Structures are given as C-alpha cells and as structure tokens.
Amino acid sequence: MDKLKIGLPRGLFYYQNEYMWKYFFEMLDCDLVVSPKTNKEIIGLGEKYSIDEMCLSMKTYLGHVASLVGLCDYILVPRIDNYGRMNQSCTNFLAAYDLVNNLFEGKLLNYNVNYENGEIEEKAYLCIGKILGKNKKQIKNAYQSALIKSHKQIKKQCINSLNKLKSSKTKILLVGHDYNFEDELIGKPIIEYLTSESCEVIKCYELPKEVTNKLSFQISKTLYWKNNRENIGAIPFLEQSVDGIILLSSFPCGPDSIVNELVIRRVKLPILNLVVDDLSSFSGFETRLESFLDIVKQKIMR
Structure with a gap:
C-alpha cells in the first residue's frame, strides 16, 4: 500500500x-x-x-x-x-x-x-x-x-544563535516573523546581503522563546499577540550585545505596524524598519541596507 x-x-x-x-x-x-x-x-x-x-x-x-x-x-x-x-x-x-x-x-x-x-x-x-x-x-x-x-533541534538553533554573539563582526538582530525572513523572495535577500557585508546575523525566532516572551513586557505590558511578543522580546534580551536592529514586516500587517512603531520609539539602538509590499526588485532595499550599515559602523567606531 x-x-x-x-x-x-x-x-x-x-x-x-x-x-x-x-x-x-x-x-x-x-x-x-x-x-x-x-x-x-x-x-x-x-x-x-x-x-x-x-x-x-x-x-x-x-x-x-x-x-x-x-x-x-x-x-x-x-x-x-x-x-x-x-x-x-x-x-x-x-x-x-x-x-x-x-x-x-x-x-x-x-x-x-x-x-x-x-x-x-x-x-x-x-x-x-x-x-x-x-x-x-x-x-x-x-x-x-x-x-x-x-x-x-530548536535548542541547537538557540545555542548556535547565542554563539554568534562571540563574533567580532558587526552583529545585526533581525526582528520579524520567521515566515518573512526565511521566505526566498521576502527576507532571504536581506540575510544574504548582510552576510555578504561580513555581518553576523542573529534571528529573533532562533532564540529561547520562553525568555523572549517574558522580556517583551519591558517594551509593552499589554501586547497580546504571542508571535510578536516572542519577536520583540529578543531586543531587551540582546540589546547590549548587538550593534543594530532590522525590523521586517509585510504590508499591510496590522500587528506588525503597531509593534514596530513601539520598538522604534523605545529602543535606542540604530533601527531599520523595512516593509515589503512588492517583490519585483531588491535594489531599493539594498540602498537602505547599505546606508543603515554605514550608520551602524560609524557608531561602532565612535
């Protein structure tokens, strides 16, 4: 059979x-x-x-x-x-x-x-x-x-992500949903670009969720979307260990638009907020990523 x-x-x-x-x-x-x-x-x-x-x-x-x-x-x-x-x-x-x-x-x-x-x-x-x-x-x-x-497997992913913090490279925390960052056309080009620029990429969804969920309350005590809480909780968890943050959402996601605005107002690290609504070209994102990395590297050198 x-x-x-x-x-x-x-x-x-x-x-x-x-x-x-x-x-x-x-x-x-x-x-x-x-x-x-x-x-x-x-x-x-x-x-x-x-x-x-x-x-x-x-x-x-x-x-x-x-x-x-x-x-x-x-x-x-x-x-x-x-x-x-x-x-x-x-x-x-x-x-x-x-x-x-x-x-x-x-x-x-x-x-x-x-x-x-x-x-x-x-x-x-x-x-x-x-x-x-x-x-x-x-x-x-x-x-x-x-x-x-x-x-x-998940524990192994978490360990690998935390080990990246030991790197001497520029460390960028990616904050957003796994289904966006791991998508071949939505988020993968961003990860590939950062890697090509010798950055260490840490993904919020590859960190211990029981930790990030609790820490999310440092940013908002009333946020009730589970995935968003686990994502933004990565920021207080690694804020002292990374050099910059990239927020990624797909247009017109309601929860992400609210949450990302909260993060931008309350977090002091350099932040790039990317909203994807068209997959026809990556060139616009590439220019913004390049400028963002320039800002991050200038801050490191101060």
Whole structure:
C-alpha cells in the first residue's frame, strides 16, 4: 500500500512547525510534499486567489497552497487561535483554514489550537492521527517522539544563535516573523546581503522563546499577540550585545505596524524598519541596507 502524501505549504505556520511536522508524519509512515521555495510562479498563484487587502505573507501562503493541489492526499492547514490568555495568534493564523477550504478543491488536513477552549496542541495532533487512520498508541508515540526531537533541534538553533554573539563582526538582530525572513523572495535577500557585508546575523525566532516572551513586557505590558511578543522580546534580551536592529514586516500587517512603531520609539539602538509590499526588485532595499550599515559602523567606531 502506498504511503499517504501530506502537503506542507512553505509559508505562515511552516517554519515554526517544520521539525515537529516532519518527525510526526515520518513516525506515522507518511510522505511529505513541501511546496517549492517562493518563486514568481507561486507569487502569481497567490495573487490570483487573493484580494488587495491581504498582507503579502498571506498572498504568498495561498500561492504555496495552490502549488500543492493535486500533488498529495492531504494539504495540512491548521487553525491556530491562541495558546491561552495574552497568547493570541494573528487573524491570518485563525482564518487560513476557512480561506483555503473555500478557495481550493482537494482534501485538507486540519487541527485546531485554542487553549482557552481546552483545545491543546496534543489533542490537535491526536485529531490529525485519527483522520489518517492511526490508532491512539501510534499517534501518542509519534507525538512524544516528534516533540523530543523537535525540541533538540530548536535548542541547537538557540545555542548556535547565542554563539554568534562571540563574533567580532558587526552583529545585526533581525526582528520579524520567521515566515518573512526565511521566505526566498521576502527576507532571504536581506540575510544574504548582510552576510555578504561580513555581518553576523542573529534571528529573533532562533532564540529561547520562553525568555523572549517574558522580556517583551519591558517594551509593552499589554501586547497580546504571542508571535510578536516572542519577536520583540529578543531586543531587551540582546540589546547590549548587538550593534543594530532590522525590523521586517509585510504590508499591510496590522500587528506588525503597531509593534514596530513601539520598538522604534523605545529602543535606542540604530533601527531599520523595512516593509515589503512588492517583490519585483531588491535594489531599493539594498540602498537602505547599505546606508543603515554605514550608520551602524560609524557608531561602532565612535
């Protein structure tokens, strides 16, 4: 019997769940089909299924979903509401399943995470396993094994990031969502440019989240978006150890626009705020990055 093929759109949820999903589905003897890295074709597909008011990240995500239709048995699209009080998700994380379900043909694999209603992550994975026809013991073993393995990978990432602070290079902290910075067309060109300019790049989402979440209250005590809290908490955590900060968001993201304005007003380090609304050219960003690094290096030399 052929293995079930599970499609993973390379956007939004993918980067923070990559290891967990990989190990979980492998333990359940499923094959994974990950959508290609973002390219012009995927951007075109995303625009086809989007409306103007959607943020660029959501448009890109829909393009990734569209690229998987017909290539797998199920496409995984979770509905992430919250991880408890003051741990809310972006509305895109809540709405993605309903959007995809109404836009595309084919089977979707869905699970809900809503801690305020008792829908915890372990229950969500049990639900997935049952849909795939696995028994409770298999699912629990797969979940526990995936949890242990993914935590090891995440811990390794954190250690690698903290080790970068020992470098004598110019250290730049990237603050923004992993699905933007890791996207081939949105954020990767920024990382590649900084690396080519001999900078040490530290990503906020590769730091210990339990630490950054708590430290975020030094910037705002009322911020209730979980991902934004974990991102901006990296600033008080590393403020004394880095030389500059780059904020990245996709237009017209509401939470990011509010949070980035807070950061700009309250943090004293050199900050570059980049908002991506068009992927046609990197040259405009390159000029701004070059000027930003000049400012950072001048400050270091003082």
